[in-house]
Amino acid sequence: MDQEELKNLSVDKVVDARGTACPGPLLAAKKAVGEIDPGQIMEVLSADEATNRDIPKWAQKKGHEYLGTIEDSGYFRIFMKKGQ
Amino acid sequence: MENKKMTIGLFSGSVDRLTAAGVLISGAAADDMDIDIFVLLQGARAFLKGMGDTPEKLGMSENSEMKEEFLESLKKLNVMPWMEFFRAAKELANVKIYVCGLAGKVWGGEKVEDFDEIVDGIVGIGECITSMEESDIHLFI
Numbered sequence: 001m002d003q004e005e006l007k008n009l010s011v012d013k014v015v016d017a018r019g020t021a022c023p024g025p026l027l028a029a030k031k032a033v034g035e036i037d038p039g040q041i042m043e044v045l046s047a048d049e050a051t052n053r054d055i056p057k058w059a060q061k062k063g064h065e066y067l068g069t070i071e072d073s074g075y076f077r078i079f080m081k082k083g084q
Numbered sequence: 085m086e087n088k089k090m091t092i093g094l095f096s097g098s099v100d101r102l103t104a105a106g107v108l109i110s111g112a113a114a115d116d117m118d119i120d121i122f123v124l125l126q127g128a129r130a131f132l133k134g135m136g137d138t139p140e141k142l143g144m145s146e147n148s149e150m151k152e153e154f155l156e157s158l159k160k161l162n163v164m165p166w167m168e169f170f171r172a173a174k175e176l177a178n179v180k181i182y183v184c185g186l187a188g189k190v191w192g193g194e195k196v197e198d199f200d201e202i203v204d205g206i207v208g209i210g211e212c213i214t215s216m217e218e219s220d221i222h223l224f225i
Contacts, residue, residue: 021161023110027172030114058114 001068006079009067012040018047018075025051026058033064038084041067047075055080087178089118091219093212097126098145099166100154105225106169112221113177120219121170121181122212123203128187136167136200170202182207 001009015032017025025046036042044055055078056066063083070077090112094105105121112119123131130142144151158165164172173179181203183193188206193199196206216222 019162021163023107023114024162024164026114027110027176030176061115 001079003068003070006068006070006077009041009043009079011043011079012036013042014045015042016045017051018045020048022048022050022054024048026054029055029058033062033080033082036082038082041079041081044078044080045075046078052076052078087116087118088221089120089215089219090221090223091120091122091212091215092222093122093124093216093224094127095124096145096225097128097130097142099139099142099151100147101145101225102127102130102142102166103158103163103169106164106166106173108223108225109173109179110169110176113173113179116177117221118178119173119180120215121179122207122215123181123183123187124212125184125187125190128183128193128199129191130166131181131183131199131203132191132193133198133200136170136202137165139165167200167202174202180204182211184209184212 013032013036015028017028025044025048029044059066059080065081067079067081109119135141139155183199183203183206185206185208196203
């Protein structure tokens with residue numbers, strides 16, 4: 001997805017993990033993905049560079065769809081769709 | 085698909101290594117791995133009831149003279165205390181924590197009740213070796 005499409009996405013759950021360092025955001029994402037249904041969209045906010053690499057890889061490995069990342073001022077907005 | 089399995093021989097009872105172990109366990113739990121942790125010798129002291137939430141009572145394996153700065157830096161980065169990683173991993177995945185019988189006795193812990201409630205049992209080394217044989221990843225920390 002391009003940046004414009006990501007900005008216009010209707011998100012079902014936002015996980016704000018900006019206050020934590022690795023592996024905090026990954027743990028928060030793992031917990032939160034259990035609370036949404038397959039096909040729903042989750043946005044993870046993280047100020048951690050390592051998480052910006054980790055979450056896309058983790059999402060793909062676990063059968064979710066990584067949609068893209070928006071780099072905002074000082075943090076990342078990472079979008080994924082929950083798999084079946 | 086069957087979950088992958090990680091087995092850890094956790095010998096260290098020092099706060100820096102326990103924190104590193106906690107980070108690794110968290111990553112494996114987020115990956116849905118089954119995790120068996122066998123707490124050996126020095127590690128058992130850190131799992132005695134009441135010790136998990138008092139990192140100041142534990143040593144540091146490296147740069148021991150900088151323990152205070154290390155703990156302060158972790159706090160500033162909002163990194164959870166080492167025991168919280170273990171607790172969080174147990175919530176997310178099938179994580180079992182066993183204390184080696186000998187290790188427990190060394191520190192005066194004879195029964196499972198003598199240890200933090202996240203400890204699942206006291207076992208012998210045979211169980212540890214069997215778990216390692218069956219695991220995809222094994223680590224000694």
